[in-house]
Amino acid sequence: MKRNLTAAILAATTALAMPALAQERGGTLNFARYDGSRLIDPIYADRNPDIWMVGSLFDTLLRSSDDGKSIVGGLAESFEVSEDGKTVTLMLQDGLKFSDGSALDAEDVLYSLGRARNPDLGPWAGMLGNVSDVTADGNTITVSLSQPDPTILSMLATFNTAIVNKDVFDAAAGATDQEKSAAIFAAGGPGVGSGAFYMCGFEQGASMDFCANEHHWEMGADGKPLPYLDKVHFDIIPDDATRILKLQAGEVDAVEFVPFSRVAELDADPAINMNLFPSTRIIYSPINTRETRADGSANPLNDVRVRQAINYATNKDALIGLVLQGAGQPMTAPLMSSSTRLASKLDLYSYDMDKAMALVKEAGLEAGTKVTLTTLAGSSDDATIFAALQQMWAPLGIDLVVEQVDGATRGAKNRSGEFDIHTYGWVDDVNDPSQVTGWLGYSPVRSAVGTGWESAKFNELFEASGKEMDQAARAQQYAEMQDIYAEAAPLLFMYETPFAVAISTAVDGYVQTPLGANIFSRATVSK
Amino acid sequence: MAGLQYVLKRLALMVPTFILVMIIIFLLVRLLPGDPAIAIAGDKASDADLAAIREKLGLNDPLLVQFWLFFTNTLQGDLGRSIMMRTSVSSVILERLPTTGFLALFAVTLSLLIAGPLAFVAALNRGKWPDTVIRTVFQVGLSMPVFYIGLILLTFLAAQLRWFPVGGSGDGFFGQLYYLFLPSMTVALYTSAIIMRNLRTSIIEVLDAEYVQFARAKGLPTRLILGRHVLRNALISTITLLGLSIGNLMSGTLVTETVFAVPGLGRLMLEAIFARDYPLIQGLTLTFAVLVSIVFLLTDLFQSLLDPRMRLT
Numbered sequence: 001m002k003r004n005l006t007a008a009i010l011a012a013t014t015a016l017a018m019p020a021l022a023q024e025r026g027g028t029l030n031f032a033r034y035d036g037s038r039l040i041d042p043i044y045a046d047r048n049p050d051i052w053m054v055g056s057l058f059d060t061l062l063r064s065s066d067d068g069k070s071i072v073g074g075l076a077e078s079f080e081v082s083e084d085g086k087t088v089t090l091m092l093q094d095g096l097k098f099s100d101g102s103a104l105d106a107e108d109v110l111y112s113l114g115r116a117r118n119p120d121l122g123p124w125a126g127m128l129g130n131v132s133d134v135t136a137d138g139n140t141i142t143v144s145l146s147q148p149d150p151t152i153l154s155m156l157a158t159f160n161t162a163i164v165n166k167d168v169f170d171a172a173a174g175a176t177d178q179e180k181s182a183a184i185f186a187a188g189g190p191g192v193g194s195g196a197f198y199m200c201g202f203e204q205g206a207s208m209d210f211c212a213n214e215h216h217w218e219m220g221a222d223g224k225p226l227p228y229l230d231k232v233h234f235d236i237i238p239d240d241a242t243r244i245l246k247l248q249a250g251e252v253d254a255v256e257f258v259p260f261s262r263v264a265e266l267d268a269d270p271a272i273n274m275n276l277f278p279s280t281r282i283i284y285s286p287i288n289t290r291e292t293r294a295d296g297s298a299n300p301l302n303d304v305r306v307r308q309a310i311n312y313a314t315n316k317d318a319l320i321g322l323v324l325q326g327a328g329q330p331m332t333a334p335l336m337s338s339s340t341r342l343a344s345k346l347d348l349y350s351y352d353m354d355k356a357m358a359l360v361k362e363a364g365l366e367a368g369t370k371v372t373l374t375t376l377a378g379s380s381d382d383a384t385i386f387a388a389l390q391q392m393w394a395p396l397g398i399d400l401v402v403e404q405v406d407g408a409t410r411g412a413k414n415r416s417g418e419f420d421i422h423t424y425g426w427v428d429d430v431n432d433p434s435q436v437t438g439w440l441g442y443s444p445v446r447s448a449v450g451t452g453w454e455s456a457k458f459n460e461l462f463e464a465s466g467k468e469m470d471q472a473a474r475a476q477q478y479a480e481m482q483d484i485y486a487e488a489a490p491l492l493f494m495y496e497t498p499f500a501v502a503i504s505t506a507v508d509g510y511v512q513t514p515l516g517a518n519i520f521s522r523a524t525v526s527k
Numbered sequence: 528m529a530g531l532q533y534v535l536k537r538l539a540l541m542v543p544t545f546i547l548v549m550i551i552i553f554l555l556v557r558l559l560p561g562d563p564a565i566a567i568a569g570d571k572a573s574d575a576d577l578a579a580i581r582e583k584l585g586l587n588d589p590l591l592v593q594f595w596l597f598f599t600n601t602l603q604g605d606l607g608r609s610i611m612m613r614t615s616v617s618s619v620i621l622e623r624l625p626t627t628g629f630l631a632l633f634a635v636t637l638s639l640l641i642a643g644p645l646a647f648v649a650a651l652n653r654g655k656w657p658d659t660v661i662r663t664v665f666q667v668g669l670s671m672p673v674f675y676i677g678l679i680l681l682t683f684l685a686a687q688l689r690w691f692p693v694g695g696s697g698d699g700f701f702g703q704l705y706y707l708f709l710p711s712m713t714v715a716l717y718t719s720a721i722i723m724r725n726l727r728t729s730i731i732e733v734l735d736a737e738y739v740q741f742a743r744a745k746g747l748p749t750r751l752i753l754g755r756h757v758l759r760n761a762l763i764s765t766i767t768l769l770g771l772s773i774g775n776l777m778s779g780t781l782v783t784e785t786v787f788a789v790p791g792l793g794r795l796m797l798e799a800i801f802a803r804d805y806p807l808i809q810g811l812t813l814t815f816a817v818l819v820s821i822v823f824l825l826t827d828l829f830q831s832l833l834d835p836r837m838r839l840t
Contacts, residue, residue: 039613046567123573186614204612204619204622205794235694236790237694239785239786239788241681242678242681242693242694242786242787245685245686250689251694407801408561408801408803411562411565411566411570412565445573446573446574
């Protein structure tokens with residue numbers, strides 16, 4: 001075994017050195033990403049590679065805690081929600097600066113929240129739909145709401161409400177806000193944000209550099225401004241195997257999205273820490289619940305008993321073993337990952353072939369019923385899922401066939417309803433269960449993730465929960481919604497996966513939050 | 528004068544080729560299933576957002592209107608704006624072209640350096656063990672997928688022995704030589720296998736030709752026979768093959784650039800297809816068409832230099 005005496009001594013030495021390493025300053029962390037950013041602007045970021053980097057360059061008034069379960073102060077040192085739930089008062093810290101040293105004040109906050117609320121600009125404006133006005137008096141910011149909104153604090157901790165420098169936008173070239181944003185991003189350099197870093201290098205699709213913001217407000221353990229690092233250098237390496245080889249060759253310090261089939265191998269490498277960060281990522285499959293398919297033929301999955309049967313017949317533990325090599329857990333909350341707030345902990349269709357057989361018999365499902373699983377072409381995970389489900393569902397009389405498409409086609413099929421079942425995944429963008437619940441279950445939004453499932457009771461509860469300021473009552477509403485959803489089974493409930501990031505043992509303090517954000521501000525690289 | 532006319536005629540013939548390529552690629556891209564608006568805004572976008580994006584990109588206009596806009600803009604040198612890169616298509620292509628160009632030329636050079644000498648050794652030892660060994664090794668190379676060869680080279684020469692970097696493209700001429708050696712070699716191993724087989728057969732045929740037998744009977748030195756008579760004549764068909772290989776090589780860059788994390792046109796094409804970035808796919812296809820046409824023209828010119836009978840035809 002590799003972990004012999006030398007390794008033990010190394011581990012002990014490392015442990016002893018940790019307090020010193022935690023405050024070691026300087027150096028560059030080389031990070032290999034699976035995909036590159038295209039535009040890191042709070043309101044225009046719409047892909048995970050952009051969204052997850054916003055927090056490094058820009059600060060929000062409030063923040064999600066590292067475990068994603070609570071809201072803490074950010075640029076605002078304190079915050080308070082009025083009793084009627086219609087006003088939020090925030091107190092900005094004194095002496096805040098952007099990364100070029102210029103002052104960050106209330107005017108920048110009003111400007112930034114104005115951009116974030118403008119439905120003609122970014123796609124996230126709806127998240128602040130209840131905000132009727134934002135005013136400032138010195139360092140005091142008042143956010144007025146048209147109705148009580150229990151999600152407002154979470155929204156003020158979400159990337160799209162991050163604060164940008166009004167002066168930089170005013171001076172930028174371009175006739176529209178979008179053109180100005182693109183020009184600012186292309187130029188790079190300090191000034192537009194107040195995050196721990198500013199962008200100091202960018203080559204589209206190839207690499208990106210973040211340099212330390214010496215004016216950052218947040219202090220490290222040594223009493224000096226974070227970050228500890230001088231720089232983070234990103235290489236864009238889409239191929240999983242190449243990304244890992246780059247780490248093994250010592251050319252980078254960390255790689256994200258390690259395939260689960262490689263986790264055990266990297267975990268055994270003494271030079272690498274294999275991190276599995278808890279996430280809000282769930283893997284599920286929407287089921288078309290409409291009475292007829294898009295081609296007009298009868299849809300066997302319209303029968304709730306058949307949907308329940310395939311859920312019972314799916315051995316989630318076996319899938320997790322096959323696809324994730326054990327690095328995951330079955331979904332226990334039907335609408336969200338267990339790390340999302342207000343998630344239920346249910347026995348969600350544990351494997352039970354007897355129940356499954358009884359349900360299909362009761363439903364009168366004909367033997368040899370053809371069902372199509374739409375998967376992503378080229379995805380080995382999806383190929384494994386298909387092969388496993390084909391075997392698992394055969395005893396029910398279901399002849400599962402596969403249809404392989406690319407991501408854009410799958411998205412279009414989901415919207416048009418031209419599918420039986422298809423693979424899918426989700427990561428929360430907001431530290432509140434409303435986003436994922438609206439996506440998966442609230443039918444007016446997107447036909448309940450394209451399934452066509454509709455429940456008046458569910459919709460009523462969802463709408464009521466959007467105004468419910470009493471936390472216990474809201475929790476009850478979410479519990480009820482999850483029960484209704486579990487019973488109706490518009491999804492094949494599968495599993496939750498962590499974020500797998502392999503990091504050199506020379507690196508300490510890097511975090512990926514459950515929402516996916518990459519946090520480098522407390523990372524160090526030992527020299 | 529006749530040579531210039533020949534070149535001009537060939538250049539004129541490229542015009543209908545490009546028009547045809549433009550029509551085909553325009554239609555093919557739009558036949559792809561999947562909505563570019565979803566590819567841009569993501570699955571979570573609302574229907575209203577998607578409708579706004581489609582309107583902004585002109586995707587709601589009739590196809591003829593869209594094509595006419597694409598055609599007239601292209602004639603004026605404007606390939607449009609990339610949807611995913613949010614910048615002009617021509618600037619993105621110009622940024623990536625040098626890397627792919629370097630990779631392609633490096634690969635061709637390596638292919639010739641590998642295939643040329645070995646083809647001679649195999650042909651001159653026809654049926655003997657050197658011939659058998661060379662042909663067997665190349666057969667293995669031909670039967671392995673490019674990405675697999677690439678991963679083997681990366682694992683041993685880069686990750687384990689650390690002679691080369693695992694990925695990237697490097698800066699400056701020598702930086703690029705160093706960084707692009709492994710991806711070029713990956714492509715070259717496949718291409719050289721094809722060239723070696725063809726060149727070996729051609730050399731054998733030429734060696735058996737009467738004029739070579741006559742030269743031998745006259746007592747000309749072997750080096751002179753091989754250089755002046757055998758190589759020159761054997762190269763004619765190989766040059767054609769090399770030209771065709773460069774066309775294939777362009778498509779090979781899609782895989783190679785992805786495996787080796789080289790930010791070139793091939794990797795860009797893959798990203799553009801997945802993102803349904805119509806203007807970028809169109810611009811890249813046109814660029815590849817222009818490059819391949821230029822290579823074919825150069826191939827023809829080179830052939831006519833080697834074989835005067837082919838001139839003016």
